[in-house]
Amino acid sequence: MTRIKICGIRDPETAVETAKAGADMIGLMFAESRRKVTPQECYDIVEAIRAERRTSEVARFEGPARGEVSASTWFSAWNEAIDDAMFRTRPLIVGVFADQEVSEINDIADAAGLDLVQLSGGEDISVARQIERPVIKVVHVRDSMTADDVFEASVPGHAAGLMLDTASATARGGTGEVFDWDIAAEVAARLPFLLAGGLTPENVAEAVEHVRPWGVDVSSGVETDGKKDIEKIRAFIQAVKGARIGV
Numbered sequence: 001m002t003r004i005k006i007c008g009i010r011d012p013e014t015a016v017e018t019a020k021a022g023a024d025m026i027g028l029m030f031a032e033s034r035r036k037v038t039p040q041e042c043y044d045i046v047e048a049i050r051a052e053r054r055t056s057e058v059a060r061f062e063g064p065a066r067g068e069v070s071a072s073t074w075f076s077a078w079n080e081a082i083d084d085a086m087f088r089t090r091p092l093i094v095g096v097f098a099d100q101e102v103s104e105i106n107d108i109a110d111a112a113g114l115d116l117v118q119l120s121g122g123e124d125i126s127v128a129r130q131i132e133r134p135v136i137k138v139v140h141v142r143d144s145m146t147a148d149d150v151f152e153a154s155v156p157g158h159a160a161g162l163m164l165d166t167a168s169a170t171a172r173g174g175t176g177e178v179f180d181w182d183i184a185a186e187v188a189a190r191l192p193f194l195l196a197g198g199l200t201p202e203n204v205a206e207a208v209e210h211v212r213p214w215g216v217d218v219s220s221g222v223e224t225d226g227k228k229d230i231e232k233i234r235a236f237i238q239a240v241k242g243a244r245i246g247v
Helices: 012-021 039-053 071-088 102-112 125-130 147-153 181-188 204-211 230-242
Strands: 003-007 025-029 092-097 116-119 135-141 161-166 215-218
Touching: 003 071, 003 092, 003 230, 012 025, 012 039, 012 230, 025 039, 039 092, 039 102, 071 092, 071 161, 092 102, 102 125, 125 135, 135 147, 147 181, 181 204, 204 215, 204 230
Parallel strands: 003 025, 003 215, 025 092, 092 116, 116 135, 135 161
Antiparallel strands: none
């Protein structure tokens, strides 16, 4: 089963329909972006999702204790913990931040009732240990990087999960650009992660079959004229669920 995160949601109606379509995670943007939510939009979306999943509680995770562990062991254990939380509380609400103060991130996460925090900027991995929610850390994959480079950037013991996204000089995600899936497949053979970068309803099944990531993330690929398109979201989710990964 490939987990699905739909990012950049900005209204409760789309959030609820996305949840009903089968998304495992809903991403809300708190970093500077055209998709950034206002406090009122955030409140409305979170309340709508809480009503949909019939609980007002933040998801609880039982991740591994910190220590000397391999990247594969660490992230596999955390992915199991996230899966368990998803089973009880779906969809999880993920707040997306980039190069913001730790105190600001923690304050927003508490006030909004976020389940997870995604760090999409150039944060040092040590920042993750100061965040009070489990963290998904984004590794921005440049053209010059190899699978070994990506693996070395995925330091275990701090972040709960990883996302690989296309590096860009002008944006922190949502670029609509694909990076080398061969590199992603090499990394996926060694540790689990969310695959992002240029995914669409048309190419996501191929991506899942080729890379076999733990999960996929999409934002611009399910938009029409810069706004989330629920039909594209449904098509994306169906394409992921229909991908052939057991052969």
